[in-house]
Amino acid sequence: MTLDSFRDELAATACAIASQGKGLLAADESTGTIGKRFAAVGVENTEANRCAYRSLLATAPGLAEAISGVILYEETLFQDSLDASGAPGPPIVELFEGQGIVPGIKVDQGVEPLPGGLPGESWCTGLKGLQERAARYYARGARFAKWRAVLKITPEGAPSELCVRENAWGLARYARTVQEEGLVPIVEPEILMDGDHDLETTAAVQEWVLRTVYEALSRNGVFLEGSLLKPSMTLPGMACPGAPSPDQVAEFTLRTLERTVPVSVPAILFLSGGLSEEEASVYLNAINQTLSPAPWHLGFSYGRALQQSCLKHWAGHDVHGGQQALLARARANGQAAQGFYVAGSEPSDGAPLYEANYSY
Numbered sequence: 001m002t003l004d005s006f007r008d009e010l011a012a013t014a015c016a017i018a019s020q021g022k023g024l025l026a027a028d029e030s031t032g033t034i035g036k037r038f039a040a041v042g043v044e045n046t047e048a049n050r051c052a053y054r055s056l057l058a059t060a061p062g063l064a065e066a067i068s069g070v071i072l073y074e075e076t077l078f079q080d081s082l083d084a085s086g087a088p089g090p091p092i093v094e095l096f097e098g099q100g101i102v103p104g105i106k107v108d109q110g111v112e113p114l115p116g117g118l119p120g121e122s123w124c125t126g127l128k129g130l131q132e133r134a135a136r137y138y139a140r141g142a143r144f145a146k147w148r149a150v151l152k153i154t155p156e157g158a159p160s161e162l163c164v165r166e167n168a169w170g171l172a173r174y175a176r177t178v179q180e181e182g183l184v185p186i187v188e189p190e191i192l193m194d195g196d197h198d199l200e201t202t203a204a205v206q207e208w209v210l211r212t213v214y215e216a217l218s219r220n221g222v223f224l225e226g227s228l229l230k231p232s233m234t235l236p237g238m239a240c241p242g243a244p245s246p247d248q249v250a251e252f253t254l255r256t257l258e259r260t261v262p263v264s265v266p267a268i269l270f271l272s273g274g275l276s277e278e279e280a281s282v283y284l285n286a287i288n289q290t291l292s293p294a295p296w297h298l299g300f301s302y303g304r305a306l307q308q309s310c311l312k313h314w315a316g317h318d319v320h321g322g323q324q325a326l327l328a329r330a331r332a333n334g335q336a337a338q339g340f341y342v343a344g345s346e347p348s349d350g351a352p353l354y355e356a357n358y359s360y
């Protein structure tokens, strides 16, 4: 197909995802990553357990009040559901669609060490065969895609220019490719929280990264109105002394975005990146309170910060408890996306979710 044949549809999909008071549930953990989450709650990483857990997500009643879309892993997109008693049901993707939640798909195939880069730098794989895969995912109901590029700030000078350029170009090639098949690309250049750098350092690096990403998108003719940005918030390194206030996070994040992201992009959906459930909501709330009206929808696309309490309550058997915990964090973030979340007004899991060198 061609991008031109999908322009109106891409813009409409992006716009639906950017609905007021809503954001994305990132449930696209790879099999290895979901295994780590399951291990933490004593659940074995079998296909049946992954299916049962993702069926729980898809059947959470009223989830669509705060969730406009869900990012799935390939296995889930093609999987039939299991109900609470273990009986087979309709495809999981149909359960989400039935709630009015747009299904999306992780299409990158993970990061690898970057030859010629600095220690720890990576590039993101998955371009080969991507157009054919995108067409298959579209036929199965997916309407958007995700590609996560990872950058680090290190004392050795990372990110290098090579790393920034390679990851920006990869994001742009991916975005153009999936738009040709009708999928809205989520462009995700994540800057990890690993390190002891300060807020100003992150801001300077993130401005450079986002400028480079939008230049590459433009060179590839990516249709910005039919694309979404998923950045990390502008945060100091985890090991930097002194935590920033929500207002500081909001001020630096907005300054970074205002300097670099075209207003033709309909929505900016932050990743949680290792923030706790409550921090992710409080910071998003401060961002929306600081800039209103904003030129873009400022929402969320959280994985860990939406699912941590849910996983713990579920622990392999309590479907109702898991769903209630998920709905609580979805409500909190839906309110934060409009700037009226009252800190602590929804239950959350206080456990730190940060993990060094996180992979998805």
Ligand code: 13P
Pocket (backbone or CB within 6 Å): 026, 148, 188, 271, 272, 273, 274, 301, 302, 303, 304, 305, 360
């Ligand atoms: P976290 O919110 O857990 O960082 O994950 C979001 C995501 O999709 C990362 O690619």
